[in-house]
Amino acid sequence: MLLENKTAVIYGGGGSIGGAMARAFAAEGARVFLAGRTPGKLDTVAAEIRRDGGLAETAIVDALDEAAVNGWVDSIAAQAGSIDVSVNLISQDALFVPLLDMPVADFGQAMDKVARSFLLTAKAAARHMVKQGSGVILHFGGSHPTNSTPGLGTVQIGCDLVEAMRRQWACELGQHSVRVISMRTGGIPEGMPDLPEMEPYKQKMVDATLLKRAATLDDVGRVAVFLASEHARTLTSTQVNMSCGAFVD
Template sequence: MLLEKKNAVIYGAGGAVGSTIARAFAREGARVFLTGRTQAPLDAVAQAIVAEGFLVETAQVDALDEQAVEQHADNVVREAGSIDIYINAIRVAEPGIYGIPIVNLSLENFALPITAYMRSHFLTTRVAARRMVEKKSGIIITITGMPARAATPGAGGVGVAWAGIEALTRGLAAELGPQGIRAICLRSNAIPETTVIREGYNVRARATGQTPEQIQAAAEATTLLKRLPTLADLANVATFIASDQARAMTATVANLSGGLLAD
């Protein structure tokens, strides 16, 4: 197993991305610690992981609460002995922040995702780094999307926030590398299985007179592979990056664009 004897903390584990990654990590031998703002989705993910015979713990933690984040990390180290893998998969999806031209955004809706994403990632990655330094090993994984780099209409403050997360990841890698800690970002194209993408396709479909299926087909046509990534694709890459097989990788962004972005 790729992640045997590893302890993995996953923020936003109740969502589609976080839960899929959590289950993939567990299958590869990691003991997973799931966190989120709402307990019920975490319990559902935990039940699925337990049903497969793997180890899992849950905790209701607000990733924007500094004290709660610190306390949870202390609890994990006290119980498991270390934090080996840390991944933040939270989603900011309040109405009015995405799909609207920048010139039509209010200051509040433009700033909200920037503030929420950057505060959350600063707090969680700082907590992870401080605990990993003690063991001089570990991997911090962040997640962004295409607007972090590609010119994307309607991305608003979300694209700015994701670009900031990628910059934060590179900074962490530079500072923590000498202490054996890696930092890598996953930048994915749209994943149609997720609620936010399905809702986005529905909105665009109503605005253009097309069907959601036509919107998705057009998006797929822009990629070299002529398909969009799946949740399983993202989880598989996250698992590999979290493993020692990727120990020479840091300060980089894994490109899951299907070839839309050429590195």
């Protein structure tokens, strides 16, 4: 198993992406700890993992609360013996408003959530990873400097902020053998609401790819497992493009 005896913490573990990663990590031998704000969703993912023979625990944690994040991660490290993988899947407060029309306070609040959650969760994991001399911090939803689009408001800027933090974290943590990587898709139709009005948007995602198919949740889980494993030990400070060619590097 690629992640046997590894410990993975996932913020936003009850969502479609978080659940896909959690199930994939557990299937490869990792013990997963899921954090979020909706107990029902977290419990559903954990129950699926346990049903299949995996190990999963849940906790209600506010990723903007420094004491709560540090306390949760410290308790996991004490219980499991290490923090091997940390994934932040906290969603942005997306504002699809042109910057010219965007209230400064709203912009600041949206950026503050992104910056604080990614800084707090990375710091909590990095403290333990530096001591143990290993670990992977994984981000999801990277950006591309040539793909800015009118109307995205805070979304593209938030992704760019995460990528800047990924580069800085990788630079600072590399000497401790801690890797920092981000993943980017061109959208995952499977993870979107199954509503008639959403079908045109799902099809646009597929049509925009070179492979004429979009990444699936299973694809996300498989790639995440690879990146968290020793098979990817040469990868850090990089963005993994799994957009099926929607974004050309």
